[in-house]
Amino acid sequence: MTPDAIKAIKASYAEVTATQRQLASRFYLELFSAAPNLRPLFPQDLTDLQGHFEAALALVVRNLDEMDTLRTPLRDLGAQHVHWGARPEDYVTARNALVAAIGALSSSWDATLEGHWRQAVTAIIVPMLEGAAVHTAIEAERLAGGGA
Numbered sequence: 001m002t003p004d005a006i007k008a009i010k011a012s013y014a015e016v017t018a019t020q021r022q023l024a025s026r027f028y029l030e031l032f033s034a035a036p037n038l039r040p041l042f043p044q045d046l047t048d049l050q051g052h053f054e055a056a057l058a059l060v061v062r063n064l065d066e067m068d069t070l071r072t073p074l075r076d077l078g079a080q081h082v083h084w085g086a087r088p089e090d091y092v093t094a095r096n097a098l099v100a101a102i103g104a105l106s107s108s109w110d111a112t113l114e115g116h117w118r119q120a121v122t123a124i125i126v127p128m129l130e131g132a133a134v135h136t137a138i139e140a141e142r143l144a145g146g147g148a
């Protein structure tokens with residue numbers, strides 16, 4: 001991402017998270033209205049998860065200019081998500097829900113900012129999906145090697 005795009009995203013993120021939990025609660029609203037089938041995977045009470053989600057996102061936004069440092073933790077997060085039932089196609093739904101949530105809360109939303117956000121969220125979900133795939137491959141190797 002260009003330095004200008006990163007700057008625009010950081011400013012946009014600061015705006016939409018000025019009120020705590022606002023972005024996360026809007027995200028889950030968008031996610032479950034686009035994909036109601038995902039709701040049962042999540043706990044009934046989303047309060048803690050909203051906090052975790054915003055903390056993870058804040059970390060990524062802070063480190064957009066050095067995403068390489070986040071590859072391993074994002075892969076680990078993706079591996080964890082296998083156990084929570086996240087399928088590869090759900091990540092595109094989640095990306096679109098997150099971009100829609102940010103757009104809904106932004107005062108100056110346009111195609112350029114939307115493009116920057118789409119790119120940033122893609123940079124989050126790609127290592128998560130890689131982590132899920134590696135996790136699955138390791139499990140296959142373990143079984144092939146005679147693991148129980």
Ligand code: HEM
Binds near residue numbers: 052121
């Ligand atoms: C933009 C991509 C995503 C990010 C940044 C993200 C982030 C997170 C974070 C930070 C947590 C909390 C982890 C913890 O408590 O240690 C979490 C939990 C969870 N995520 Fe995601 N997630 C993403 C995509 C998805 C997708 C596509 C699904 C699909 C179903 C999903 C389902 C879940 C579930 C079910 C939980 C945990 C529920 C529980 O605590 O029982 N996430 N996610």
